[in-house]
Amino acid sequence: MSESILNIDSITKSFVKNIVNVHGNNEDERYFIIDDLDLLVPKGKITALIGGNGAGKTTLFNIISGFVESDSGTVLYNDKSNSINISKMKPEQIARIGIGRMFQDNHIFQNLSVLENMLIADSNTFGEIPINSFFRTKKNKEVEENKIEKAKEIFENIFGNNNSFWERKNDKAKNLSYGQKRLLGLTRLLMGNYQLLLLDEPSAGVNASIIPQIMEIIKSFVDDKDLTVFLIEHNMKVVLDIADFCCFMSHGKIAALGTPDDVISNDEVRKIYMGA
Amino acid sequence: MDYIFHIIILINIYIILTTSTNLLVGMTNLLSLGQAAFYGLGAYFSVLALMVLHLTIIPALLFSAICTSLMSLLIAYPSLRLKGDYFVLATLGFQLIIYTILYNWISVTKGPFGISGIPSPSLFGLLYISGIYSFLVLSSVLAAMVIYIFYKLIHSPFGRALKGVRDDELSLLSIGRNVTSLKIWAFTLSSGFIAIGGCLYASYVAYIDPTSFNLDEAIFILAAVLIGGTGNIKGPIIGAVFVVVLPELLRLVGLPDSIGANLRQIIYGLTIILLMRFRPQGIAGEYALK
Numbered sequence: 001m002s003e004s005i006l007n008i009d010s011i012t013k014s015f016v017k018n019i020v021n022v023h024g025n026n027e028d029e030r031y032f033i034i035d036d037l038d039l040l041v042p043k044g045k046i047t048a049l050i051g052g053n054g055a056g057k058t059t060l061f062n063i064i065s066g067f068v069e070s071d072s073g074t075v076l077y078n079d080k081s082n083s084i085n086i087s088k089m090k091p092e093q094i095a096r097i098g099i100g101r102m103f104q105d106n107h108i109f110q111n112l113s114v115l116e117n118m119l120i121a122d123s124n125t126f127g128e129i130p131i132n133s134f135f136r137t138k139k140n141k142e143v144e145e146n147k148i149e150k151a152k153e154i155f156e157n158i159f160g161n162n163n164s165f166w167e168r169k170n171d172k173a174k175n176l177s178y179g180q181k182r183l184l185g186l187t188r189l190l191m192g193n194y195q196l197l198l199l200d201e202p203s204a205g206v207n208a209s210i211i212p213q214i215m216e217i218i219k220s221f222v223d224d225k226d227l228t229v230f231l232i233e234h235n236m237k238v239v240l241d242i243a244d245f246c247c248f249m250s251h252g253k254i255a256a257l258g259t260p261d262d263v264i265s266n267d268e269v270r271k272i273y274m275g276a
Numbered sequence: 277m278d279y280i281f282h283i284i285i286l287i288n289i290y291i292i293l294t295t296s297t298n299l300l301v302g303m304t305n306l307l308s309l310g311q312a313a314f315y316g317l318g319a320y321f322s323v324l325a326l327m328v329l330h331l332t333i334i335p336a337l338l339f340s341a342i343c344t345s346l347m348s349l350l351i352a353y354p355s356l357r358l359k360g361d362y363f364v365l366a367t368l369g370f371q372l373i374i375y376t377i378l379y380n381w382i383s384v385t386k387g388p389f390g391i392s393g394i395p396s397p398s399l400f401g402l403l404y405i406s407g408i409y410s411f412l413v414l415s416s417v418l419a420a421m422v423i424y425i426f427y428k429l430i431h432s433p434f435g436r437a438l439k440g441v442r443d444d445e446l447s448l449l450s451i452g453r454n455v456t457s458l459k460i461w462a463f464t465l466s467s468g469f470i471a472i473g474g475c476l477y478a479s480y481v482a483y484i485d486p487t488s489f490n491l492d493e494a495i496f497i498l499a500a501v502l503i504g505g506t507g508n509i510k511g512p513i514i515g516a517v518f519v520v521v522l523p524e525l526l527r528l529v530g531l532p533d534s535i536g537a538n539l540r541q542i543i544y545g546l547t548i549i550l551l552m553r554f555r556p557q558g559i560a561g562e563y564a565l566k
């Protein structure tokens with residue numbers, strides 16, 4: 001494998017659940033979701049993470065992006081120049097050093113307009129300090145205009161001139177369809193200054209007709225913007241079509257790893273995952 | 277005529293209170309039961325400024341706004357780390373503590389006896405703001421200024437970020453924003469500006485005592501915001517007009533105060549219940565609280 005952007009080293013995560021035992025008493029039981037998991041995510045490629053429901057894929061993403069703390073193990077993020085241990089960092093810090101995240105359930109701002117959803121995702125936070133937005137109005141206006149221009153360009157690059165997103169830029173995001181929300185969630189990642197994008201099931205729940213478009217966008221992240229994509233995906237067609245590498249998660253570990261073809265034809269994967 | 281002016285001054289004071297509260301409640305979705313505490317702190321700090329430090333009105337306003345913001349910082353950090361209902365309880369706790377201090381620290385606040393004889397503030401030492409006309413002008417200028425400032429804040433990238441906190445904290449974290457610091461900004465700005473209302477009230481009425489800043493008042497301010505509506509500029513203004521004018525209307529139709537006072541509470545309560553049912557964003561608001 002080429003240079004890696006993420007070194008995941010013996011990550012373990014357990015949760016405690018409260019159960020009713022055979023004597024009818026409440027009892028805490030610890031169960032492991034991720035168990036001593038190692039993985040290198042190669043830079044500049046698309047790596048897919050597959051695994052059954054509840055395998056712990058989203059939990060792994062939560063650990064990488066700082067929303068959940070692992071019990072043990074480290075995650076190293078290899079920036080352009082240095083290697084940063086992000087295991088103990090907060091989500092907003094991890095985002096700021098270049099790791100973007102798209103959630104499994106749409107986390108876009110429902111009561112902001114389509115355009116505002118883009119502007120707020122910009123890496124430049126200049127006017128968000130009230131003093132700047134109040135006293136440095138000229139600079140602030142300039143920054144805002146640049147952001148709007150950037151958003152417009154991103155929409156045009158991806159969806160063409162006269163695209164519906166730009167037309168509907170003042171609509172509240174909650175009025176978009178589910179598929180459009182997914183697309184917006186994906187597109188707004190380009191407003192940030194990211195090196196690595198974690199995408200949690202980008203194609204889940206959308207109309208089959210949009211899936212090719214989603215695949216195009218993800219490919220363009222890597223081909224045109226030189227980003228790295230690490231994605232969770234249940235749709236095997238998507239994995240086969242766009243992923244350079246594929247890893248299969250089972251019992252808290254990476255159970256198989258390789259090209260999508262290899263992994264999907266792996267007997268164990270077929271048995272556990274596809275019931276074949 | 278003086279009566280009408282008096283009502284307008286009260287409306288102006290309440291506009292300052294509701295507009296400031298809207299930044300917290302309506303823009304950031306942080307329900308606070310402690311707004312009357314900051315209103316009270318603003319009033320008592322302005323007494324300190326006017327009677328002890330002998331400041332003129334503008335420095336006195338700044339003094340009470342800054343001191344109140346600093347006080348709010350003290351509780352902002354610990355309480356803003358709490359989620360949802362726990363934050364509401366923390367502000368309730370703060371409200372009760374401040375009230376108790378104002379009520380019992382008699383050597384400083386004169387407790388239940390209140391502080392009377394608050395002098396008319398002067399403007400640059402040139403003219404004295406006393407009498408209803410000067411206060412009409414002062415309160416209108418201050419209310420207009422507060423409305424203008426909050427209009428600018430709401431329509432700035434900062435306002436957008438606050439709406440982000442309101443909508444989806446998780447999402448905001450994932451795009452690299454420090455949610456806690458945004459909340460602290462909202463909290464301290466809201467408290468600082470509400471203190472201006474306190475300063476205005478103290479110098480206008482020339483007498484303050486803790487009962488003007490108790491939990492009832494905190495709920496009253498919140499009710500005004502909820503009735504008028506949250507998330508924009510119009511809503512809180514309409515709310516302020518509503519809660520100030522309603523009791524006067526009841527008096528006009530000839531209801532004695534003893535009945536009027538109770539009826540008023542019932543009307544506020546009913547209004548809130550009806551609004552929650554049929555128009556959760558309030559009369560003119562743009563956002564329904566979650």
Ligand SMILES: Nc1ncnc2c1ncn2[C@@H]1O[C@H](COP(=O)(O)OP(=O)(O)OP(=O)(O)O)[C@@H](O)[C@H]1O
Nearest residue numbers: 015016033051052053054055056057058059060104
């Ligand atoms: N905060 C939590 N507390 C307790 N259990 C949790 C928590 N978060 C996740 N889990 C459990 O961990 C397991 C893995 O969840 P996770 O969301 O990572 O699965 P997944 O692989 O993403 O599944 P899916 O394909 O359905 O999205 C599930 O059984 C879930 O119930």
Ligand SMILES: [Mg+2]
Nearest residue numbers: 057058059104
């Ligand atoms: Mg998942």
